[in-house]
Amino acid sequence: MADPVLSVRDLRVEFPTRRDLLVGLDGVSFDIHQGEVLGFVGESGAGKSITGAAIMQQIAAPGRIAGGEIRLNGQRIDKLSRTGMERIRGRHIGMVFQDPLTSLNPLMTIGDHLTETIGVHLGLGRRAARDRAVSLLEEVGIPEPAERLRSYPHEFSGGQRQRIVIALALCAEPELVIADEPTTALDVSVQAQIIALIRRLCDTHGTAFMLITHDMGMIAETADRVAVMYAGRVVEIGRVADIVAHPAHPYTQGLIAAIPSLETDAERLRQIPGAMPSLSAIPDGCVFHPRCELADDLCRTRRPVLAGEGDHRTACHRTAQAEYAP
Amino acid sequence: MIALVVRRLLQSLVVMLVVTLIAFIMFRYAGDPVNQMVGVETTEAERQALRESLGLDQPTLVQFVRYVGRVASLNFGVSFQFRRPVMELLAERLPATLELALVAAMLSLVSGILLGVYCALNPRGRISAALQAVSLVGVSLPTFLIGILLIYVFSVALGWLPSFGRSGLVPVTKHWSTGLLTLQGWKSLLLPAVTLGLFQMTLIMRLVRSEMLEVLRADFIRFGVARGLPQRRIYFRHALKNTLVPVITVVGLQLGSIIAFSIITETVFQWPGMGLLFLQSVQNVDVPIMSTYLLLIAFMFVMINMVVDLLYNAVDPRLKGSSRV
Ligand SMILES: Nc1ncnc2c1ncn2[C@@H]1O[C@H](COP(=O)(O)OP(=O)(O)OP(=O)(O)O)[C@@H](O)[C@H]1O
Ligand SMILES: [Mg+2]
Secondary structure (H helix, E strand, O other): OOOOOEEEEEEEEEEEOOOOEEEEEEEEEEEEOOOOEEEEEOOOOOOHHHHHHHHOOOOOOOOEEEEEEEEEOOEEOOOOOHHHHHHHEOOOEEEEOOOHHHHOOOOOOHHHHHHHHHHHHHOOOHHHHHHHHHHHHHHOOOOOHHHHOOOOHHHOOHHHHHHHHHHHHHOOOOOEEEEEOOOOOOOHHHHHHHHHHHHHHHHHHOOEEEEEOOOHHHHHHHOOEEEEEEOOEEEEEEEHHHHHHOOOOHHHHHHHHOOOOOOOOHHHOOOOOOOOOOHHHOOOOOOOHHHOOOOOHHHHHOOOOOEOOOOOEEOOOOOHHHHHOO | OHHHHHHHHHHHHHHHHHHHHHHHHHHHHOOOHHHHHOOOOOOHHHHHHHHHHOOOOOOHHHHHHHHHHHHHOOOOOEOOOOOOEHHHHHHHHHHHHHHHHHHHHHHHHHHHHHHHHHHHHOOOOHHHHHHHHHHHHHHHOOHHHHHHHHHHHHHHHOOOOOOOOOOOOEEOOOOOEEOOOOHHHHHHHHHHHHHHHHHHHHHHHHHHHHHHHHHHOOHHHHHHHHOOOOHHHHHHHHHHHHHHHHHHHHHHHHHHHHHHOHHHHHHHOOOOOHHHHHHHHHHOOOHHHHHHHHHHHHHHHHHHHHHHHHHHHHHOHHHOOOOOO
């Protein structure tokens, strides 16, 4: 297989506080290949957004990347200077945030948004930048793009605004797009359209796509592979089809069982009891053991590592082997 | 936009009418105007004649309507103490106050914004912390104390700048002599302007700082960074503009209060402006000057308010065409 576009190894993010040191991400590893959609799921606070922010070096101080490496096309980017990172962001990695209204500068026309971003990355002149802005808007499905250049963000609907944000993220044709819950703030009716749009654009440009969401159903429909996060760690990663059909980690099993459309058996459609630990109270051993029915002494003391054959890897002492060694 | 201007003008008119009513009540009831104007040896008959000639025997409403008419035609009566038209007296003092206020306002605006932006961009820096601490002192020290301290340091101890008065004047028109064209004029202007502007400067600095820190946390800043925009552009194009929109309102009102509160500074520095005149008229119960000064200050606030509102509308596209009241 070709080298991955993005390769993350043992990523560790720390938030020093007055009292102690919170570990936001601990030993996170994954690859994303060209043209691939990697989904990230997990409940609120699992560390999905931090993972995206760490790749972009947008962790707010005093939070910091404390270990591991991030490689883009083989080059380390986790130690780049501010100006070095300015050449990566937007140019090589595009980012789409949750709320398209607050993502845009309310005092600037979307034409100015687009031409400034195009100008910074592609160094085009005014006319050429404008032409490119028009064709980008057309590509993301904004009607009458030439006229709409003069409009301000508040003059668009939520779905249209997210299309504009996507156009901005894709201005310079980055190799990777990170979308952090790109549809959560939108009307249910346009969510599928937005996801389909991102998917289509990534397909036509061969862009790798990291999709962060807590909607397992959306992952099942959109992603090629999925990483399940829990308390700052990746607990299971693999092909979506594999994981939906044979979830190995008890937490993933709970997530899958909670998708109404995939699981008709009402008996198994249930919530996992308990709550995810906060960063200040991460348990020893397996982070999931306080909520796990299968937990034993090993789970309470030794931390499991991601293991398994081929693509499908799970961090669980109890089920990882069982699933693959019948 | 035109509808907004018209509505604002009407509102301003109502405010001015109310202020005129207050000025009228002050004029009519703060002591007997006739007693103020005549000597002790004037007979009762003469007083009555004067009363009638001034229209003071008419019903109150008629008097008020006449008063409004006089105000509208800029006839503010004659000062008791100087026996000259109030209009003339104020016009003589206007240049001094306006020059002082404008220089103080520019000084506080420019330095307030610069320092505020600096503090917001270097929130953890030692200089920022020092500026914050000093600004707290600036906000809490009374103006006259700051003036006296400045006089002590720069006039008495160092002897660099004059301690009082306005000098180095060059006539520009018949009614306007400016101190802005000579070094001497600037020297005498500097201490009063700093004194008058210091409070506003610290206020603007603190406002700009907190406003900009807020903006820098906004999603569109994060998205700007994520798009790879250079830091300079993020700070000075995206963040600064969004910071200054809400600052406009406050700064506009501050300009009004600079003029209104120049009374204290003018007194400390014996600056021959309207504030000093007002204070003298209070000491001598010179009601025509007091009520006219009140009207003038109110008029200025109303005008500034209107300009600020229109400016706000012009700057923020979200308000265009909407009917913000
Ligand atoms: N600056 C910070 N200082 C301390 N803790 C932080 C900081 N930023 C994030 N965290 C913590 O890190 C954890 C993970 O946050 P993150 O935003 O990545 O969650 P998430 O998986 O994106 O959740 P959501 O689905 O709610 O967006 C949370 O417990 C959060 O409280
Ligand atoms: Mg998140």
